[in-house]
Amino acid sequence: MVCLNHYLIIENSMFKNLYLSSLYKNSASSNDTIYLLITRLVKFLIMFRFVFFLVVVTFCLLYGISPSFDNARKRDNSTLRAAVYEYRRFTNLTDNQLGVKQVNLRAYAKAIQVASHNGAEIIVFPESGLFSASNRHIASLNYEYIPEANGSITPCIDWDQESSPSSSQIVHTLSCLARGFKIYVAAILGEKIECSLLSDPDCPEDGHYLYNTQILFDSTGKLIAKYHKTHLFFEPANNIPKDPEIVTVSTPLGKFGFLICFDIHFEQPALSLIYDEAVDTILFGAHWIDELPFLNAHRVQSGFTIEHNVNLLAAGVNDLVNGALGSGIYVAGEGPIVYTADVKKSGSRLLIADIPKSRKTPNEEDSETESRFIKVIEHLDEPDEASTYVPWELALDIFNHTVLTHQSDNIVSCTETVCCELSYSLTKPSFTSTYYLLAKRWIRPTTKICEQFCGLVAYNQTDYAYTTTDQFSYVKLTGTFAGNLSIPSVVTNNFELIAKSKWNYVHKDNVASISFEKLDQPLVGVTLYSRNEKDDQQL
Known part of the structure; x- marks a missing residue:
């Protein structure tokens, strides 16, 4: 194990040094002999690193050196x-x-x-x-x-x-x-x-x-x-x-x-x-x-x-x-x-x-x-804190979207083969975010697959909300679809999953429902996604 561990450390250092040297190459003097020698040496070692790796692995295997830190893996045989x-x-x-x-x-x-x-x-x-x-x-x-x-x-x-x-x-x-x-x-x-x-x-x-x-x-x-x-x-x-x-x-x-x-x-x-x-x-x-x-x-x-x-x-x-x-x-x-x-x-x-x-x-x-x-x-590699999350989005306007306006209500929204029903009670008297009941059946223009949507989602003024403070004391979302497969989901802030132990999912034939009571977490979305493959079109 020690030989393989050291190999990985050495190779990692070689790649980092080569990459960093390429970044600063323009600032190096043409007479910088030490810089040129180091760069050439690193490049030479990298050229033959795969051969070196095979030699190390072969040596370990031939001499029975186990590269695993934990070979025993003692636990119940019913789990992996x-x-x-x-x-x-x-x-x-x-x-x-x-x-x-x-x-x-x-x-x-x-x-x-x-x-x-x-x-x-x-x-x-x-x-x-x-x-x-x-x-x-x-x-x-x-x-x-x-x-x-x-x-x-x-x-x-x-x-x-x-x-x-x-x-x-x-x-x-x-x-x-x-x-x-x-x-x-x-x-x-x-x-x-x-x-x-x-x-x-x-x-x-x-x-x-x-x-x-x-x-x-x-x-x-x-x-x-x-x-x-x-x-x-x-x-x-x-x-x-x-x-x-x-x-x-x-x-x-x-x-x-x-x-x-x-x-x-x-x-x-x-x-x-x-x-x-x-x-x-x-x-x-x-x-x-x-x-x-x-x-x-x-x-x-x-x-x-x-x-x-x-x-x-x-x-x-x-x-x-x-x-x-x-x-x-x-x-x-x-x-x-x-x-x-x-x-x-x-x-x-x-x-x-x-x-x-x-x-x-x-x-x-x-x-x-x-x-x-x-x-x-x-961070097995180095973190990139500067990255910004940029997901794709389906515009709100493509859905049948019904805004929630009361503290408690029952709403039904139907379109083509999809019917979406929502019963809910908000914990507090008023909303801090805007919530919509969404329903949609379509043939996706890019892939020609038939998709069906039924969901309760939080929305800001211009886009879908990542966070909210709103909590619900009761929600039951029921979707009726063409086809009998669906993907249920309940998420809180930043789309973190709410544990399945806190909500119920029932699916029989072409009707699926999600329900819960007294959820103690902010609610960003409750969704049912369904496919009707029989209506897919040729791409």
Whole structure:
């Protein structure tokens, strides 16, 4: 462990020194010999850092040196300790995609090290955390060969210098990290599959398929699962699989299924994973951009686990200026054990918690809630306090919006296939914020999916409220939709989730309702979001 720990510290220092030297390069004198020597030495070391890393890992493995701080992981065999990494990507080296990828890969290595140190048995990473691919040319340079995930290949030990594909650096490194730190690793990268129009009429003109791909290594570094994202969200570089892939894998940690970001909005493959394959936990990586007032990432994640009674390990990208954040560890039917959605400061965060290996039945009691291990480790990279949260917003005027004017009332708002009913009582005689009952059914112009909205939301003079002081002694929100799936959410200031233990959710057929009494927290929003996939249109 000491050798790997020192390696990570040394490499981190090298990258920081190189980056800082580039910032001050213009101020250095051309005769500054010391500056030139140091810069050249750092560049030389960085050029060969990957070889050095492999040598260190190989040495540790050959001599039986465990890189894990906590190998015992003593706890109830019915639970697993999971980690999710909300990562603020490094993107400064825009002219050097290889450099960007390797800096981010080093950050993944550090997160794996820290998760293992805290006893985690699995870690989940976000979508597009290693690099971004805005077009097929950039994607083809960064995407990798990924072998079949049939449990027969451990890239870290099966690929030597002669047989290792030169384009599979990430796959090889993650395999070594999983094996070295004895931890399951779920990551999302790009897969490149060569093809020919001579034998495959669907082969793209550039001669390869490019897929947004989630992979899982077990704690020996073996590749045990591979999933291609089914529902792309403005990803011109990527290809869509011919059929939705239902990928599951049974492990000592439970049965896992896989979804990537936009997939969570669709019946397939999600419902097959939950109701046909009966997975215990879904591994979910995302680059989610929040959209007010319904679709913050953590609200969707939590509502998904409550609606479908499945565990969820969700890791997202942290990019506040573009509205991207939100990660968590969620238990079936309960919502979050721990989550992050801090709209006031940016930075990477590692969340660690114990969850049941098997998902509970809907009415099963969980006696271990109070004794669970929960840990949040902030700023594995350096925080960026200057970032401002800039989410997307749906304008108030697109909804049927009815303003609340009385201390207590019953309001009904219907539009097309959606009917939204609200009964409420305000704790004090008057409002400090403006509240609206919103109802809407539409085909979203950009993605052509059919969405249905029903919600009570706080509003300021010009935009949706982040904070309020208003409290309600009673609320019951009922939505009647076309279709029978919905995502419930109740949030307080800065969109923090109100614990599921403080409100009730009932869903039968196409009617869903949220209710509570004597809530002692300010109320920013109570929302039901529903999809009617049958009415989706062709994009």
